[in-house]
Amino acid sequence: MNKPPHVHTKPTRKEAEEAVRTLIAFTGDTPGRSGLTNTPDRVVRAFAEHYKGYDEDPAHFLQTTFDEISGYNNIVLLRDIPFYSHCEHHMAPFLGVAHIAYLPSHYVVGISKLARVVEMYAKRLQIQEKMTAQIAQAIETHLKPLGVAVMIEATHHCMLGRGVTKTGAQLITAHYTGVFQTDLAKQAEIRTLFLK
Ligand SMILES: [Zn+2]
Known part of the structure; x- marks a missing residue:
């Protein structure tokens, strides 16, 4: 059976710190100098935070749903959920906001859970479209x-730092399912709500 592509034998913390020392040396600096002594440890701890989403599963926090919605049949929308991710091509940060809307059939979920879904996928090596x-x-x-x-x-910081684009350029991506995919009037309505 094929393993998911992100499942590997994980290097030890020590090995990861050693890899950071190698990268520091690659810059031309001296990993042993006093200002850099604790840098590998800090970088590895930052990695653990930035990429903690690999250990999470949306099933864990989306399984608690509420079904007493008393006939509520309109859009549920959460705007401007901030996130901080890293592009998988350069491992450079990309950051911004996510907007989520859904039209419930039977279940709704707590607001914080929607934010958790964004967080979980952001804390991985990503491309925005995916x-x-x-x-x-x-x-x-x-x-x-x-x-x-x-x-x-x-x-996307990988664009900012490399002289290709102007500061402030934003990439906008959208994904629609169900009625938001098939009903173009509904899709237009939701775009207006997202982009206002
Ligand atoms: Zn990139």
Whole structure:
């Protein structure tokens, strides 16, 4: 059976710190000098934080749903969920906001859980397009709504630092399922709500 691509034998913390020392030496600096003594430890701890999403599963926090919605049949929308991720091509930060909307059929979920879904996928090596689709699919799978819409607006540091683009350029991605995919009037409505 094929393993998921992210499952490998994990190097030890010591090995990871050694790799940071190698990268420091590659810059031309001296890993042993006093200002850099604790840097490998800090970098490895930052990595543990930035990439903690690999150990999480959306099923854990999307399984607690509420089904007493008393006939509520309108859009549930959470805007401007901040996130901080890293692009898988350069391991450079990309950050911005995610907007999530869904049209419930039977279940709704706590607001914080929607933010957790974003956080979980952001804390991995990502590309924005994939992250947008993954968030939508997780909600689709666990809430079985009539439709999900996800939009992400983000700035990519790998572009800022390399002289290619102007500061402030934003990449906008969107993923629609169910009624938001098939009903173009609904899709237009949700875009307006996301982008206002
Ligand atoms: Zn990049």
